[in-house]
Structure formats: C-alpha cells, structure tokens
Amino acid sequence: MKINVTNINDWSWRSFVLVMFLLLLPPAVESHEGPPFPIIIDQEVGPYLVSVWTDPDIGIGTFFVVFDPRKSATQSMDINSVQIGVAPTSGRLSEKLYDAERQVTRSVRYNTEVEFDKGEMWKVRVVIKGTGWEGELHSEVEATPDGNIGPIAVLVYAIPFIGIGILWFRAIMVRRRKEDEE
Template sequence: MRRRTGLRAAAFAAATAVAAAIAPAQAHDGPPFPIVSDAVAGPYRISIWTDPDTTDDGTPGGQFWIVIEPVDRAVSLPPETQASISIEPLDRSGPARTARMAPVTNDVARQFVALAIDHEGRFAVQAAIDGPLGKAAVDGEVEATYDLRPPPMMLAVYLMPFVLVGLLWGRLLLARRRHRSER
C-alpha cells in the first residue's frame, strides 16, 4: 500500500512539473529584435523592435514596439505624442495595414501595437510620429515567419518519455532499497 502511495505522489509531482513547464511557454512567442536603432528623424530619435509572427487565423501576431526620445535631451517628450505603424508586403501585392500605437505602462516614450500578418515574407515597416515637437517617419523592413515552436500539448507529448523513464528509474531505486533492507 505504501509503495502505491509513493508512486502516485511521484506521478502527481511529475504531472505538475510538466504542467508548470508548459504554462510559461504559452506566455511568450519569442524575443523581439530591433529593425531600426536610434534613427534620427525630425526632432525624434526612434527605435523599432518587432516580433513578426505570421498567423493564419487573422489574430494579430505581428508585434511592434517603438521607443521615442527627443533629439534635444533638454526637452521632455510631450504626452500628446502619438505613433503609428504601417506594414506592407514587399514580396507580393497586398494591402497596407496601419494601426495606432498605445503607450506601454502609460509611458509615451514606449508604445506598442499588434498587427495581423497573413503570410510569410518580407514586409516594409513605417513608423510615423506626430506630436507637439513635430512630425517624423522612419522606414524599416522585416521578414515575417510562422512561429515554429511546438504547441504546448506537443511539448507534453515530447516530455512524456522522459517522465516515464524517470518514474521507472525511481521505482527501480525503491525496489532496490526495499530488497536491501529485507536482507
């Protein structure tokens, strides 16, 4: 009876560990990377970061962040400063998609938007800034790809052989210990 309870506890612990490992995998699709770094346009210094994931279901997988700083460091960035991002396919014809960005944690210097990218390939990216300091635009280019990581359920399937081998090994260790104590 004691052996079954220990085996059940080990199985429960292994299942909990697998579930805990899967949960963070759903939270993030990969690290963003810069496509424009510290470009000076008008009164602004602009950097654009992106995580350009393509989706087939129309969800906005293409994520864009912008960092805006005044070129003149003595001036602070006015809260009315607004940015927008436009993307347009370069490898085939297709409509341009434009969206207004929103401040991240109420910081107008860091703004975010997610756009739907419906196919893999090269896209032209344009960031437009409009505010009391003036207008500016910066162009960049990005290669959109599908997120190639396995879905969380497949991660559980891939980990299952290792969990089972670990359980079997633990069971053998317990049997060896029991056998030695019986001698």
C-alpha cells in the first residue's frame, strides 16, 4: 500500500506551523509570586507583639501586620488605625502613607498594598494607633521584580524546545521518505 506523501507532508507542515504558532504566543497567565517574608518580628507595640510581613514587588507590593496580644497586657486591646509609610532610602521621593485594612482571620491582621516604582531599597514605617496607646516600627526592604519574565524571555527560554521539535519533525519526515522508497 502506497501512501500519498504530498498529503502527509501538507498535513504535517500545517500541524507543525499551528503548533509553533501556539507555542510562540505570549502566555496569558500570571506568574507565580513568592510568599511574603518577615521584616519585623515580635516587636512590642502597646499591648501587642507585632510582626510585619511583606512581598515587595515592583509595581504593587503587599504588607501584612500581625498582632499577637502580650500575656502581660493590661491596656485596652482596641486598634484604631494601622498605616504603612514607604519612601526610597535615596530620598528621591517623600514618604507616602497607606491605610491598612483589617482582615478577618483567627489572629488580628491588617494588610495593604503599596506602590514601588523602582527596584531599590525602601524605608518602611509602620504607624499603629490604639485606644490609649500608639507606636511606630521601622525597617527597610528591597523592592524586587514580580517574577513576570515577559514574552521575549519566554521565547528565549523556549528556543531549546523549539529546536528539539524541529529535529523531531525532520526525523519523522526522513523516516517517512525512506519508508516510501522501500
């Protein structure tokens, strides 16, 4: 039985082009971001031990302020406001304050998103006000890229796989030609 090679080649070529087209499209998925990490751990502020966690991505960074009541706390436990202030350590911008909102969790936790316009070191100031008490915490954090590598990088990383696909396709075509000659 002889197979019509022109139809197979035409079908194979169209399939190859379709697969390559789909592989070269930029992905429409979000990249995975790493977990937040602590920048302040168990600092005493009012009747609480406060920890601050962050995911400082360039663009939009996230801060979490976690409150654990101290065992010896005798003051009121009410938290009236939590604000996060950020400013570049270079001084090129003035500090901008962001109000944090309380999250409904088992612990007392506030979170907010802040803007980091550039990858550099940033001063972080946490301002906490409660009924009859207030406090501030200070730290620094480096804003980093969010892990999105973009379409050009996807193409660069895909080159070895595209090369293997081309070699595989050529091997199939050579094998079919040899089978047809027999």
